[in-house]
Amino acid sequence: MTRPATAPAPEHTPPSLPERVMPAVHPCGIFLEKPASLSTPAPGVLLIDFDRVAFGNLELVPPAGVTGKIVVHFGEAFANGRIDRQPPGSVRYQRTTITLDGDTPPHPPPPPRVIETSADERNTNELAVLLPSEWGVVLPFRWIEIEGWPADAAPPVVRRRSIYAKTWDDTAAAFASSNPLLDRIWELCRYTIKATTFAGVYVDGDRERRPYEADTYLNQLSHYACDHDFSMPRDTFDYLMQRPTRSTEWAPHMVFVAHADWRHTGDTTWVAARYESLKTKLLLERARPDGLIASNPDQIKNDIVDWPAGERDGYVFTPVNTVVNAFHLRALVLMSELARALGKIADADAFDARARTTGAAFQRHLFDPARGLYRDGEDTDHASLHANLFPLAFGLAPAQHRDALVAFLTGKGMACSVYAAQYLLETLFENDADETAFALITADGDRSWKHMIESGATLTWEAWDQHYKPNQDWNHAWGAAPANLLPRYVVGVQSDAPGWKRIRIRPHTGPLASCSGKIPTPLGSVEVDWRKDAAAFTLTFSLPPGTSARLELPAIGNNSVQIDGRSVEATRHGRRLHIIGEWSGHHRVEVR
Numbered sequence: 001m002t003r004p005a006t007a008p009a010p011e012h013t014p015p016s017l018p019e020r021v022m023p024a025v026h027p028c029g030i031f032l033e034k035p036a037s038l039s040t041p042a043p044g045v046l047l048i049d050f051d052r053v054a055f056g057n058l059e060l061v062p063p064a065g066v067t068g069k070i071v072v073h074f075g076e077a078f079a080n081g082r083i084d085r086q087p088p089g090s091v092r093y094q095r096t097t098i099t100l101d102g103d104t105p106p107h108p109p110p111p112p113r114v115i116e117t118s119a120d121e122r123n124t125n126e127l128a129v130l131l132p133s134e135w136g137v138v139l140p141f142r143w144i145e146i147e148g149w150p151a152d153a154a155p156p157v158v159r160r161r162s163i164y165a166k167t168w169d170d171t172a173a174a175f176a177s178s179n180p181l182l183d184r185i186w187e188l189c190r191y192t193i194k195a196t197t198f199a200g201v202y203v204d205g206d207r208e209r210r211p212y213e214a215d216t217y218l219n220q221l222s223h224y225a226c227d228h229d230f231s232m233p234r235d236t237f238d239y240l241m242q243r244p245t246r247s248t249e250w251a252p253h254m255v256f257v258a259h260a261d262w263r264h265t266g267d268t269t270w271v272a273a274r275y276e277s278l279k280t281k282l283l284l285e286r287a288r289p290d291g292l293i294a295s296n297p298d299q300i301k302n303d304i305v306d307w308p309a310g311e312r313d314g315y316v317f318t319p320v321n322t323v324v325n326a327f328h329l330r331a332l333v334l335m336s337e338l339a340r341a342l343g344k345i346a347d348a349d350a351f352d353a354r355a356r357t358t359g360a361a362f363q364r365h366l367f368d369p370a371r372g373l374y375r376d377g378e379d380t381d382h383a384s385l386h387a388n389l390f391p392l393a394f395g396l397a398p399a400q401h402r403d404a405l406v407a408f409l410t411g412k413g414m415a416c417s418v419y420a421a422q423y424l425l426e427t428l429f430e431n432d433a434d435e436t437a438f439a440l441i442t443a444d445g446d447r448s449w450k451h452m453i454e455s456g457a458t459l460t461w462e463a464w465d466q467h468y469k470p471n472q473d474w475n476h477a478w479g480a481a482p483a484n485l486l487p488r489y490v491v492g493v494q495s496d497a498p499g500w501k502r503i504r505i506r507p508h509t510g511p512l513a514s515c516s517g518k519i520p521t522p523l524g525s526v527e528v529d530w531r532k533d534a535a536a537f538t539l540t541f542s543l544p545p546g547t548s549a550r551l552e553l554p555a556i557g558n559n560s561v562q563i564d565g566r567s568v569e570a571t572r573h574g575r576r577l578h579i580i581g582e583w584s585g586h587h588r589v590e591v592r
Contacts (some may be wrong), residue, residue, distance in 0.1 A: 048144040052458035054162035055198035058115040060155040067102035071147040090207040090473040122431040123209040165230040174518040188484035201236040205473035213250035222483035223464035230568035252331035259334040268497020291358030311417035313384040318377030326390035418479035429489040491517030506552040551579040
């Protein structure tokens with residue numbers, strides 16, 4: 001048996017942060033928002049709709065002369081024309097009673113009264129991220145009902161005190177296509193990323209208000225696609241290095257976060273200061289002699305595969321788990337790339353050697369050549385979606401088996417959670433299964449973003465539906481994968497070098513006739529507009545200064561290519577044309 005190379009050990013332990021990290025480290029603030037509508041669903045009741053859910057509380061200025069007690073209801077859910085007083089799971093409802101004394105001088109305007117509710121013990125405990133006390137109690141809500149309002153009184157002036165990152169730019173990103181549903185899905189997900197910045201670090205929704213590593217990585221990808229700021233992923237990374245969670249695959253996600261930061265920013269200084277700490281996230285302490293990661297009975301309890309547990313496609317857990325080992329191998333590859341970027345060549349070579357040896361053991365023990373599928377682990381023949389998704393997603397599957405694995409995943413459909421959907425859809429797009437990816441994003445039934453929208457969601461959910469996770473909350477950014485998938489694959493814009501100095505434009509058009517997008521990068525915005533019909537594909541793009549792009553466009557018609565009216569050379573690669581050369585600035589491309 002070939003023993004894997006010894007991976008580099010950490011040289012030192014990073015300094016500890018304060019025991020209680022509070023409040024949120026990223027600059028967030030209060031933004032006053034006007035209601036979208038005000039109505040009277042019953043005598044003495046005002047119903048106020050802010051159109052979308054946000055985290056915050058309420059500012060109210062009553063007119064002069066209004067006295068007595070009023071009851072203010074805050075709601076995230078709506079039923080039968082009123083705020084749902086008994087919403088399911090962790091969906092939020094609160095009420096509070098206040099007394100108005102009628103002493104409201106018209107001039108000068110009185111100071112507004114902040115209406116807040118009682119704090120929730122679960123999301124203000126020792127594990128939660130605390131918010132600044134001067135904000136008051138914050139909760140997610142869309143609707144306000146005021147009961148006991150006098151029929152002859154003018155309505156109060158009401159504003160929602162919504163909490164967002166101060167750095168957020170609503171104009172940083174855009175997406176529009178020939179499919180209105182797809183546009184609504186992107187906006188649902190984009191706004192989710194904005195609204196969930198309220199804590200200053202990425203948290204897993206309102207139920208816990210706690211960062212988790214996998215949530216952070218998915219949130220990071222979507223934040224990059226929606227806004228110019230890239231510091232919140234860094235702040236969350238530092239928080240989690242001091243307050244890690246227990247799930248096995250969540251630890252390698254920290255390597256994913258650091259690698260994504262380097263690829264996005266091109267900055268090695270930030271990751272260099274954290275490089276040694278990352279070595280502790282590789283699960284190496286659990287490696288057996290052939291390099292494969294093994295879990296003892298206690299560790300198996302934290303091998304996650306997917307969440308909630310009902311989304312695991314019948315996964316059979318064994319000590320050597322295919323999903324766990326796929327994450328380990330991917331983390332080794334990413335650590336090697338980081339080590340080379342930092343000039344740590346010996347480390348990089350050691351990571352590469354270990355990845356080769358462990359990868360060979362992975363194929364030997366976990367791949368079933370007779371079926372062309374990966375087993376869930378050693379000592380089981382069960383082959384779940386997840387056991388085959390992650391090896392394909394992470395480049396572990398041999399080339400000759402990839403088409404069969406794509407067909408297997410296609411046959412399974414969305415047999416995974418909103419978390420694993422990030423990896424599933426990414427893998428389908430990467431393997432040119434565009435039609436399947438589009439169909440899953442917009443599918444009928446209760447396992448798609450179409451279902452969230454049709455259910456009235458304005459933020460993405462923690463799970464596909466309440467019956468898949470009865471305690472789910474309705475404000476979970478790990479369910480917002482289309483915020484990054486649609487710009488990266490449908491608009492077709494991805495970084496091709498650290499810091500976006502080189503860009504790849506490779507649209508996956510699927511059933512669409514057109515698509516346009518604006519994608520923020522550290523160097524400026526990339527803007528793309530493409531259109532297709534049976535005879536031609538047209539692409540217009542603008543790049544920021546200091547960047548260039550490779551173009552990989554759909555083959556169509558006679559495959560003749562013109563850029564700005566001049567013929568250019570291209571080579572055919574399957575269903576695509578690779579345009580010769582790299583292009584900067586603004587251009588119009590036609591393929592006929």
